[in-house]
Amino acid sequence: KRRLGLALLLLVATLGCSPGGEDKIAAPAVVFDAVDMAGRPVALAALRGNTVLLNSWATWCKPCIKEMPYLEQLRAAYAERGVKLLLVSNDLTDHIETQLVPFLQRRQLKGEVVVIKQANASEWISRFDPQWSGAIPATLIVDREGKFVAFFEGEFPDYASLEAFV
Numbered sequence: 001k002r003r004l005g006l007a008l009l010l011l012v013a014t015l016g017c018s019p020g021g022e023d024k025i026a027a028p029a030v031v032f033d034a035v036d037m038a039g040r041p042v043a044l045a046a047l048r049g050n051t052v053l054l055n056s057w058a059t060w061c062k063p064c065i066k067e068m069p070y071l072e073q074l075r076a077a078y079a080e081r082g083v084k085l086l087l088v089s090n091d092l093t094d095h096i097e098t099q100l101v102p103f104l105q106r107r108q109l110k111g112e113v114v115v116i117k118q119a120n121a122s123e124w125i126s127r128f129d130p131q132w133s134g135a136i137p138a139t140l141i142v143d144r145e146g147k148f149v150a151f152f153e154g155e156f157p158d159y160a161s162l163e164a165f166v
Helices: 062-081 093-107 121-128 159-165
Strands: 021-028 034-036 051-057 083-089 112-116 138-142 147-153
Touching: 051 062, 062 083, 062 159, 093 112, 138 159
Parallel strands: 051 083, 083 112
Antiparallel strands: 021 147, 034 112, 051 138, 138 147
């Protein structure tokens, strides 16, 4: 069997939270390494043909946690329309079992979760968007052809603002 590889879109952040701002972009995906909750490599290419909402977050980021119910609501509402939610965790891969899994279980999150595997995750920020401060949460949309089409840095204050972004 041929493995899909370690392709994932760039959505890496290692710093705290910031005010939001939207920036329309149309660039091909940048590759970085991530693993699923079982530690297996993931490939965003498997989601091609869907619109993908990527959200960069961490268990220690309060604004990230605050917007999780809105993301989960959107995932459920748009699943049948070919919109996939990919939660890109900035937690350490060493903490998957001790911190991340319990966090996801307590909050009953059903979106697909991947964990950044980069040694120096912040180096990827400028490859995605030099304007991005690196603050999380950060959310981007990848179209069905695999291109970045929208970016938002900061917390969505409510479901309506998240839905308007999508």
